[in-house]
Amino acid sequence: MATLKEVKSKIVSVKKTKQITSAMKMVATSRLRGSQMAMEAFMPYAAKFAEVLGSIAGNAGEEASPLLVPKEEVKKVALILCTSDRGLCGGFNVNLIDKADKFMASELEGKEVSLICFGKRGRDWAKKNPAPIEDEYIGVMGGNIEFSIASSSGQKMINSFLEGAVDEVYLIYSEFQNVARQVPTVKQILPIPSLDDVAGGQEEDTEKSSLPEHICEPSSDALLGEMLPKNIYIQIYDALLQTSTSEHAARMRAMENATKACEDMVGELQTIFNKTRQAAITADLMDIVGGAEALKG
């Protein structure tokens, strides 16, 4: 059995760990709030954009933009992988990476894959992977995400798509459903799946789309051509925001569990401590009684 001193120092160290995990939980909670606010602030823009896009996309065909046209043969695929920079958030990054891995093994088998990594965790994984890293963005996730990051990376993707350097672009991110649930998701962003999808969902719940047609300036096709790239930036930005929010939520949960585990451990150790102490006292008493008996004798 461990000595009293050993148990005592173990208790102290577990308590310290608990302090750290509970502090991290509080930090994650407040960051989560910030992230959620950023998501909410982005909502009106995204919703309005989808609404406007939907209203002009309805009467346009594939010829409106080269971004809509699928390549005849898909050889090269770019994968945008959103993860976090920091660990200690449970299975969050593992789940995302797992999703990417499976997706590459099943859907993209035999194709040339290049990776664009948001977040250090994904980048570190990608380094050990046969797929080359095209681009990496470290120090972006988790904090304040600027829209310009989404638009510049989106611009690069669009350029390589138009030049033929990539034939398809996918986005892997963590969809934030609620604090307790984040789902790794794969989404195709290039070529743009279909205009109905872009406009879909939005049209059903807004009756406004039955409005008379807009006068468009320049032509509606030209406008559409300008809006579609923006829509890709919006999707990337949305993915970044959601991943970031998910990260904080996941960390909050992980730290909560760790704090709880620490509490349990302290309880157990305390019991051991008490038992050891009791045993020591009993042994001492036995010694004294034994000594007294010997003197008497």
Added chain:
Amino acid sequence: MAEKLVLEVVTPQKAIVSEEAQMVVAPGSEGEFGVLKEHTTFLTSLKVGTLRYKDKSGQERYLFVNGGFAEVLPDKVTILAESAERRKDIDLERAEQAKARAEKRLADKASEVDMVRAEAALKRAIHRISLKRTT
């Protein structure tokens, strides 16, 4: 009959303006256009430039808009911009710095992509500065 005209300026970061306006003048890509209530539905892209509007009390207000789109409905004008700010929120110092940086980059003649970006940055900076300076 639309009772009033509401102006909304939204960016990915936040909604900048959401209030009633008597008149809105925006920098459309095909030229500046003005909107009063009961305007026909209209959709256009915007240039980098200045958005003017008269608020409920007739006070003229100015905003910098970094391109984007405008949707006009009889009772509402919605501006979707990647970034926008009210004149009082413009950081003159930052704009001056951005201008100097962009000018330097243009003078250095870097790669073509950088040139395009520098030109765009310069344009934004010039618009911000001129809007801030005019009172």
